[in-house]
Amino acid sequence: MNLNDLNGVLPTRAVPREQTQALLDRRSVAAGLIKPRDLYTLADRLEQQAREQGERPFLIYSEQVLSYAEVDARANQMAHTFYANGLRAGDVCALAMENRPAFFCAWFGLVKLGVVVAFINTQISGRPLLHALQTTDAKALVVGEECLANVQATEGFPALPCWLIRDAENPWAGALPKGIDGHFDTRLDNAPRTTFPRDIRAHIEAQTPTLLIFTSGTTGLPKAARYSHMRWMSSGDVMECTLQVTHADVFYCCLPLYHGAAATSVTSTALRAGAAIVVRRKFSVREFWNDVARHQISIFQYIGEICRYLLNQPLRANEREHSLRCMLGAGLSPDTWQRWLDRFGPIQVFEGWGATEANAAIINVDNHFGSCGRVPDWNKTNVRLVRYDIENDCHPRDENGFYQLCNVGEVGEAMGFIVDHPDIGAGRFEGYTSADATESKIRRNVLREGDAYWSSGDLLREDADGYCYFVDRIGDTYRWKSENVSTQEVADALGDLPGLELINVYGVQVPGHEGRAGMAAVLMQADRPFDPDALYALTEARLPRYAAPVFVRVTRSADLTASFKLRKVDLQREGYCPSRCSDPLFIRDEQSRSYVPYSAEVLTRAGLTPFAVASHD
Numbered sequence: 001m002n003l004n005d006l007n008g009v010l011p012t013r014a015v016p017r018e019q020t021q022a023l024l025d026r027r028s029v030a031a032g033l034i035k036p037r038d039l040y041t042l043a044d045r046l047e048q049q050a051r052e053q054g055e056r057p058f059l060i061y062s063e064q065v066l067s068y069a070e071v072d073a074r075a076n077q078m079a080h081t082f083y084a085n086g087l088r089a090g091d092v093c094a095l096a097m098e099n100r101p102a103f104f105c106a107w108f109g110l111v112k113l114g115v116v117v118a119f120i121n122t123q124i125s126g127r128p129l130l131h132a133l134q135t136t137d138a139k140a141l142v143v144g145e146e147c148l149a150n151v152q153a154t155e156g157f158p159a160l161p162c163w164l165i166r167d168a169e170n171p172w173a174g175a176l177p178k179g180i181d182g183h184f185d186t187r188l189d190n191a192p193r194t195t196f197p198r199d200i201r202a203h204i205e206a207q208t209p210t211l212l213i214f215t216s217g218t219t220g221l222p223k224a225a226r227y228s229h230m231r232w233m234s235s236g237d238v239m240e241c242t243l244q245v246t247h248a249d250v251f252y253c254c255l256p257l258y259h260g261a262a263a264t265s266v267t268s269t270a271l272r273a274g275a276a277i278v279v280r281r282k283f284s285v286r287e288f289w290n291d292v293a294r295h296q297i298s299i300f301q302y303i304g305e306i307c308r309y310l311l312n313q314p315l316r317a318n319e320r321e322h323s324l325r326c327m328l329g330a331g332l333s334p335d336t337w338q339r340w341l342d343r344f345g346p347i348q349v350f351e352g353w354g355a356t357e358a359n360a361a362i363i364n365v366d367n368h369f370g371s372c373g374r375v376p377d378w379n380k381t382n383v384r385l386v387r388y389d390i391e392n393d394c395h396p397r398d399e400n401g402f403y404q405l406c407n408v409g410e411v412g413e414a415m416g417f418i419v420d421h422p423d424i425g426a427g428r429f430e431g432y433t434s435a436d437a438t439e440s441k442i443r444r445n446v447l448r449e450g451d452a453y454w455s456s457g458d459l460l461r462e463d464a465d466g467y468c469y470f471v472d473r474i475g476d477t478y479r480w481k482s483e484n485v486s487t488q489e490v491a492d493a494l495g496d497l498p499g500l501e502l503i504n505v506y507g508v509q510v511p512g513h514e515g516r517a518g519m520a521a522v523l524m525q526a527d528r529p530f531d532p533d534a535l536y537a538l539t540e541a542r543l544p545r546y547a548a549p550v551f552v553r554v555t556r557s558a559d560l561t562a563s564f565k566l567r568k569v570d571l572q573r574e575g576y577c578p579s580r581c582s583d584p585l586f587i588r589d590e591q592s593r594s595y596v597p598y599s600a601e602v603l604t605r606a607g608l609t610p611f612a613v614a615s616h617d
Contacts, residue, residue: 014366014368014465014466014467015366015368017376017377017465017466018376019366020365020366020374020376020466021376021377021380023242023365024365024376024380025380026241027238027241027242027363028380028426030234030237030238030240030241031234031237031238031425031426032424032425032426033234033237034206034229034230034233034234034237034425035206035230035423035425036205036206036207036230036422036423036424036425036428037205037206037207037422037423038205038206038230039202039203039204039205039206040206040229040233041111041114041201041204041206041208041210041229042108042111042210042229042232042233043108043111043112043198043201044198045233045271045272046068046071046072046075046108046111046271047072047195047198049068049271049274050068050069050071050072052274053068053247053274054067054068054069054072055067055068055069056068056247056274056276057276058070058071058270058271058276058277059071059101059104059276059277059279060250060276060277060278060279060295061100061101061278061279064101066101068274071101071104071105071108072108072195073193074101074105074109074193075104075105075108075109075112076109076112076191076192076193076194076195076196077105077109077188077189077191077192077193078105078106078108078109078110078112078188078191079109079110079112079113079196080191080192080196081109081184081187081188081191082109082110082113082115083113083196083200084187084191085140085161085163085184085187086140086161087110087113087115087139087140088113088114088115088200089113089114089115089200089201089203089204090114090115090116091113091115091116091139091140092115092116092117092118092136092137092138092139092212093110093115093116093117093118093138093139093140093141093142094117094118094120094132094133094136094138094140094141094142095107095110095117095118095119095120095141095142095258096120096121096122096141096142096143096144096147096150096258097122097142097143097144097146097147097165098122098144098146098147098167098256098281098282099253099254099256099257099262099279099280099281099282100144100167100279100281101279102144102165102167103144103257104267104279106142106165107263109196110142111201111210112196112200112201113196113200113201114200114201114204114208116209116210116211116212117210117211117212118132118136118138118211118212118224119211119212119213119214119257119258119259119260119263120132120133120141120147120214120258121214121222121256121258121259121544122144122146122147122150122256122258123150123544124150124544125149125150125151125153125154126153126154126155126542127221128221128222129150129151129154130154130156130157130158131221131222132214132222132224133158133160134158135221135223135224135433135434136212136224136433137433138160139160139161140160140161140162140163141160141161141162141163142163142165143162143163143164143165143180144164144165144167144170145164145165145166145167145170145171145172146167146169146170148164148172148176148177148180151177151180152177157177157178157179159179161181162179162180162181163181163184164176164180164181164182164184164185165184165185165188166185204229205229206228206229206230206233206425207228207229207230207425207428208228208229209226209227209228209430210227210228210229210232211226211227211232211263212224212225212226212227212433213225213227213258213259213260213263213264213356214258214356215355215356215357215484221489223357223432223433223434223437224432224433224434225260225356225357225430225431225432226357226430226431226432226433227260227264227356227430228425228430230425231425231428231430232264232268233268233272234425234426235264235265235268235269236265236267236268236269236270236271236272236273237272239265239268239269239272239328240269240272240273242350242363242365243269243299243326243328243350245269245270245272245273245275245299246273246275247273247274247275248275248298249270249273249275249276249298249299250275250276250277250278250295250296250297250298250299250323251266251269251270251275251276251277251278251297251298251299251300251301252277252278252280252291252292252295252297252299252300252301253266253267253277253278253279253280253301254280254282254283254284254288254300254301254306255283255301255303256282260356261301261329262301265301265328266301276295278291278295278297283306285309285310285313288310289310289316289319289322292322292323292324293322293323296323297323297324298323298324298325298326299324299325299326299327299328300324300327301327301328301329302327302328302329302331302332303329303330303331303481303482304329304330304331304332304333304336304482304514304515305331305481305482305514306329307332307336307337307340308336308512308513308514310340311336311339311340311343312607319343319344319345320343320344320345322344322345324344324347325347325348326347326348326349326350327347327348327349327350328349328350328351328352329350329351329352329482330351330352330353330354330372330482331479331482331514331515332349332351332514333370333513333514334369334370335512336514337349337351337369337370338369348367349364349367350363350364350365351363351364351371351372351373352364352372352373353372353373353414353458353460353468353470355456355458357429357430357431357432357441357454358416358454358456359382359416359418359419359427359428359429359430359454360381360382360383360414360415360416360417360427360454360456361373361383362374362375362381362383362468364467366467368467370469371463371467371468371469372460372468372469372470373467373468374465374466374467374468375462375466375468376466382416382417382418382419382426382427383414383415383416383417384405384414384415384416384417384446384447384453385405385406385410385412385413385414385415385460385461385462385468386403386404386405386406386412386413386415386446386447387403387404387405387406387410387412388411388412388413388459388474390411390459393474393475395413401445402445402446402447402448403443403446403447405447406461406462408462408463408464409461409462409463409464410461410462411459411460411461411471412459412460412461413455413456413457413458413459413460413474414456414458414459414460414468415443415446415453415454415455415456416429416453416454416456417451417452417453418442418451418452418453418454420452429441429442429454441454441455442454442455443455457473457474457475457477458470458471458472458473458474459471459472459473459474478506478507478515478516478518479507479514479515479516480507480515480516480517480518480546480547480550481515481546482514482515483544483546483547485507485518485546485547487505487506487507487568488505489547490505490518490520490543490547490548490549491503491504491505491520493538493539493542493543493547494520494535494538494539494542494543494549497522497531497534497535497538498528498531498534499524499525499528499529499530499531500522500523500524500525501523501524501525502522502523503520503521503522503523504520504521504522504568504571505518505519505520505521505549506518506519506521506568506571506572507519507572508551508572508575508576508611509575509612510550510608510609510611511609511610511611511612512609513608513609517550517551517608518547518548518549518550518551519549519550519551519552519553519571519575519576520549520551520552520553521552521553521555521571521583522535522552522553522554522555523554523555523556523557524554530552530554530584530586532552532586532594532595532596533593533594533595535552535595536588536593536594536595539588540593548588549588550587550588550606550608551575551576551585551586551587551588552585552586552587552588552595553571553576553581553583553584553585553586554583554584554586555583556583575611575613576598576611577610577611577613578598580611580613584597585597585598586598587599587602587603587606587608588606589602589605589606590606591605
């Protein structure tokens with residue numbers, strides 16, 4: 001984001017720092033309510049809410065309304081059945097299921113045993129699925145019927161128990177894949193709904209991991225981040241006071257639960273407040289406002305793309321008459337933000353910055369357009385912005401060898417000071433299942449001898465009023481549709497395209513869109529033509545949609561540096577501008593399921609805008 005582009009968008013006067021800090025102080029108090037060694041878990045909080053307000057609605061799915069007591073009872077059935085099948089406290093169980101009530105019941109049933117739950121991306125199969133099971137050391141897999149195709153498509157699937165949860169909306173046709181236990185549902189139906197004995201998990205401390213959530217995969221395959229009971233529940237405690245949530249609120253859960261944001265911020269906050277959650281399998285542009293009206297939704301979690309999709313819809317009558325009072329998320333551009341409020345009314349937007357594995361975060365509680373958070377007083381946060389030299393890909397050091405803090409207006413990497421104290425949970429870096437991956441994100445001796453910081457890989461910039469703005473990702477990654485995309489991972493996935501000599505993947509800016517769209521420069525072997533249909537098929541088979549290149553240029557020679565590294569800077573400057581790029585250009589076209597030659601018509605059909613040359617010069 002270029003702060004020079006914000007003229008006329010940002011409010012002319014900032015909220016007083018003291019006003020912002022007062023709310024941030026309340027958040028800090030909430031973050032410290034649960035102590036690391038407390039014998040208190042997610043399951044305890046669920047059971048407490050079921051006792052105190054059992055008849056209140058918890059999950060709303062289509063025409064189903066499940067009360068807190070009903071969700072708890074179904075979770076008990078799950079717990080009894082999992083225990084009878086051999087799971088014990090400390091084991092890891094993977095869960096692959098789309099957004100539906102059974103996801104929550106299976107998840108909560110597992111935590112009643114003290115089992116660590118690994119959320120599995122419902123879009124992956126093959127090597128990524130095997131990696132997910134191996135890196136989490138899963139003892140079993142709970143799989144929704146809607147995800148069976150992923151198991152069937154995976155060669156060399158490990159011999160671990162696979163318990164099937166039926167899905168009436170997506171019944172499996174034919175014989176079940178080998179190793180799938182199709183009788184689990186029968187045992188589940190016959191299991192008691194009585195409270196599962198707490199003594200099974202009574203020894204578990206709040207600092208113990210309860211979830212393994214995969215990151216977006218900025219370097220190689222995604223890493224499994226640890227999430228403790230304490231951190232999960234503290235997230236709800238903090239957001240309850242931030243959003244001023246009550247049991248009368250209704251949350252909207254339309255982002256995938258395996259991704260973390262929906263399973264952490266939304267679920268933990270709703271559970272803390274005793275509020276309801278409207279669950280939708282997948283986000284629907286057409287049904288969004290219908291859902292809001294039908295269920296009187298008051299809070300929803302967004303990514304920038306969702307808001308842009310909704311703004312692109314035709315105007316409707318009485319658009320400002322709705323029940324939404326606030327929204328939380330990330331990736332909202334200043335322009336989209338202002339258009340959203342102008343069109344849909346005065347909704348409080350809580351734009352934030354953080355990460356699945358982060359030990360630090362900032363949040364914009366002032367509805368200040370474009371900012372991902374404010375730091376009124378740097379003495380009251382563990383976040384630091386340290387200078388970063390983009391050209392040389394390094395952090396400048398002072399005369400003593402330490403990193404340098406940014407001045408106002410300077411771009412720097414956001415880092416979080418790692419708090420290591422037995423009685424303090426806030427500021428801890430819980431890391432990943434891989435010790436090497438954990439260590440790779442820690443920077444030591446940053447500002448003084450002996451300190452340690454979590455390295456985010458995100459570049460931010462602070463203005464004179466303490467508001468911070470996301471700028472970009474460090475290195476060979478870019479953000480598209482609010483996901484971090486590794487250029488190397490995309491290149492590796494597409495490297496055996498028939499006839500391919502070299503592929504160079506990078507991100508290019510698209511006016512009016514958050515982040516950068518993926519673009520691939522491909523060099524074909526002599527006398528081997530570029531096959532756009534084959535490339536599209538390869539992306540569908542191996543990459544999530546957000547990681548598939550949006551643009552392709554078929555180059556005549558490789559652009560290499562002196563060290564034989566692929567050069568990206570000049571390619572990014574030329575982007576997908578036909579007047580600057582003499583190579584053939586292609587655009588990903590979902591309609592024809594191929595990459596088609598560049599044209600203004602195809603660009604418009606894809607919802608994209610022409611390349612802005614000036615912004616790259």
